[in-house]
Amino acid sequence: MTLNIKSNALAIAGSLTLLIAPLTLTAEEEEKRISYLEQQLQQLQRLANQPAQERLRFNGFLSVGYGLASNDGGYADFTEEGTFKNESLFGLQGSFTISDNTEVIMQLVGRGSDGWEPTLEWAYISHNFTPDFKVRAGKMRMPLFMYSDSLEVGYAQPWLRPPEEVYGGIPVTSYIGIDGIYDFQLNNSTLSAQLFGGESEEELTISGQPTVLIIDNLFGTVISWTDFTWTLRANYATSEISTGGSLLETDFYGAGASFNNGVWQVISEFTRLEIDGPTTDVDSAYLTLARNFGGITPYFTYSIRSSQDDQERPLSRGAAFAAIANPDSPFFGNTAILSASDIQNVERTAYSVGIRWEATTSVSLKFDITHATDFGDTGGGLDGNLAPEVLYDDVNLYSIKLDAAF
Amino acid sequence: MKKLFFILLLLAQPALADVVVITHPSGPDSMTQNQVRDLYIGRSKQLPDGHTADPIDLASGHALRDEFHTTVTGRSQAQLNAFWSQQVFTGKGQPPRTLDTTTAVKTAVASTPGAIGYITADEVDDSVKVVLQP
Numbered sequence: 450m451t452l453n454i455k456s457n458a459l460a461i462a463g464s465l466t467l468l469i470a471p472l473t474l475t476a477e478e479e480e481k482r483i484s485y486l487e488q489q490l491q492q493l494q495r496l497a498n499q500p501a502q503e504r505l506r507f508n509g510f511l512s513v514g515y516g517l518a519s520n521d522g523g524y525a526d527f528t529e530e531g532t533f534k535n536e537s538l539f540g541l542q543g544s545f546t547i548s549d550n551t552e553v554i555m556q557l558v559g560r561g562s563d564g565w566e567p568t569l570e571w572a573y574i575s576h577n578f579t580p581d582f583k584v585r586a587g588k589m590r591m592p593l594f595m596y597s598d599s600l601e602v603g604y605a606q607p608w609l610r611p612p613e614e615v616y617g618g619i620p621v622t623s624y625i626g627i628d629g630i631y632d633f634q635l636n637n638s639t640l641s642a643q644l645f646g647g648e649s650e651e652e653l654t655i656s657g658q659p660t661v662l663i664i665d666n667l668f669g670t671v672i673s674w675t676d677f678t679w680t681l682r683a684n685y686a687t688s689e690i691s692t693g694g695s696l697l698e699t700d701f702y703g704a705g706a707s708f709n710n711g712v713w714q715v716i717s718e719f720t721r722l723e724i725d726g727p728t729t730d731v732d733s734a735y736l737t738l739a740r741n742f743g744g745i746t747p748y749f750t751y752s753i754r755s756s757q758d759d760q761e762r763p764l765s766r767g768a769a770f771a772a773i774a775n776p777d778s779p780f781f782g783n784t785a786i787l788s789a790s791d792i793q794n795v796e797r798t799a800y801s802v803g804i805r806w807e808a809t810t811s812v813s814l815k816f817d818i819t820h821a822t823d824f825g826d827t828g829g830g831l832d833g834n835l836a837p838e839v840l841y842d843d844v845n846l847y848s849i850k851l852d853a854a855f
Numbered sequence: 856m857k858k859l860f861f862i863l864l865l866l867a868q869p870a871l872a873d874v875v876v877i878t879h880p881s882g883p884d885s886m887t888q889n890q891v892r893d894l895y896i897g898r899s900k901q902l903p904d905g906h907t908a909d910p911i912d913l914a915s916g917h918a919l920r921d922e923f924h925t926t927v928t929g930r931s932q933a934q935l936n937a938f939w940s941q942q943v944f945t946g947k948g949q950p951p952r953t954l955d956t957t958t959a960v961k962t963a964v965a966s967t968p969g970a971i972g973y974i975t976a977d978e979v980d981d982s983v984k985v986v987l988q989p
Contacts, residue, residue, distance in 0.1 A: 508943050514859035554946045605941035711929040807933040854940035
């Protein structure tokens with residue numbers, strides 16, 4: 450850049466000399482030179498005044514959250530013993546501009562639940578082939594939900610936490626692969642089409658058991674449209690998943706809509722998860738209504754979660770536990786049988802009321818009370834209910850959280 | 856009663872200066888509010904004439920910034936911050952650069968082809984071109 454300015458300055462100096470030296474110039478030639486000089490000057494101004502795009506930028510976010518549940522059912526991983534661990538985290542993102550059209554983005558996230566040890570959540574290279582067509586490769590968020598990309602950036606969200614009934618159901622949030630995004634610029638709105646493919650392997654805790662979840666042959670698409678006030682989104686993903694046994698074909702469907710006119714905000718999403726065999730298929734949905742009163746934005750969320758293939762798990766939880774406990778049974782000591790019993794059925798409705806308060810620039814403080822109930826004959830998807838008897842019929846979760854972005 | 860409330864509301868507001876959107880003299884003759892908004896939310900990167908745009912915002916806390924965004928993007932500062940944190944942390948883009956004063960904005964716009972900014976109407980002179988009076 451500096452070099453460019455220098456060479457331009459030299460060019461102008463050179464032109465000036467040329468202009469002044471031959472005094473025998475015709476008026477026409479003089480005009481030409483002046484207009485050439487003006488062009489040079491404009492170019493120079495542009496270079497001098499438009500700051501060079503910074504090659505390296507850092508941004509961060511931080512959340513400190515405390516949650517306390519009315520029982521030990523483990524709703525959103527909270528119990529009667531309140532904790533800061535689950536939802537406290539920090540993120541540090543570096544964006545490295547390699548050229549005008551190419552950048553590398555890395556995001557480190559350290560979570561209280563992992564002892565604050567930073568892990569690489571994003572690491573991808575992105576290239577714009579045209580202003581409207583971008584290809585990315587590396588480790589990225591699996592784009593299953595409207596807020597998948599900013600899943601852990603609490604400051605970007607109206608809620609204290611994304612509705613647990615919908616967002617809590619998918620334990621894997623990232624994948625390694627490649628995607629392409631094409632933006633169609635319409636009259637005053639943008640339609641984006643995204644295709645992605647890849648795989649993932651993560652160590653997780655599922656139903657209280659440490660598990661390695663492998664996701665293979667992941668392919669999907671996202672279509673979204675926005676005019677800044679309205680956003681509509683539909684997505685589909687297919688993959689083969691395994692926790693060590695056979696590969697199960699898995700399909701995921703999502704649809705979402707949001708409205709934000711600066712005062713009212715309405716957000717709604719519906720998702721459907723279908724997995725081969727007795728592994729639970731789930732429908733989930735939520736509707737959020739928020740109203741901005743200056744720096745205070747109260748919200749209300751209604752959300753549901755319901756398993757759809759209960760007929761594939763005819764075994765009762767009582768029979769399953771009896772078989773595990775019975776030395777004469779072929780399933781003696783084999784807890785895997787539980788996954789084929791009705792202990793995996795889920796019915797749950799949750800109501801959340803909360804407030805987001807803009808404490809200061811780029812810092813918000815949120816309060817939330819969530820009441821989850823209507824479990825029907827099921828354990829409501831709570832880990833604490835994976836026992837011979839259903840112990841908890843409902844649960845309240847009280848939370849406070851500070852979110853910052855910088 | 857409603858009328859009285861409205862009058863009180865007007866009285867309670869500090870006098871607002873008229874905000875005008877300006878470009879370099881080589882810029883387009885006029886722009887629509889949506890064209891300006893799209894530049895300030897990073898959805899569009901070019902001026903209507905095809906020039907690469909260099910949108911300039913006032914620094915946060917400036918009263919004219921609040922007025923501009925209330926009118927043009929329809930978002931409060933907190934909502935804008937939340938919007939940009941979503942854009943930044945999903946790799947979609949960075950907010951426009953900011954300058955501290957309208958004088959600095961005018962000087963930068965006057966000397967940078969492609970630049971677009973906003974100042975108060977009474978500061979306008981020949982060095983810049985008014986493209987929108989929102």
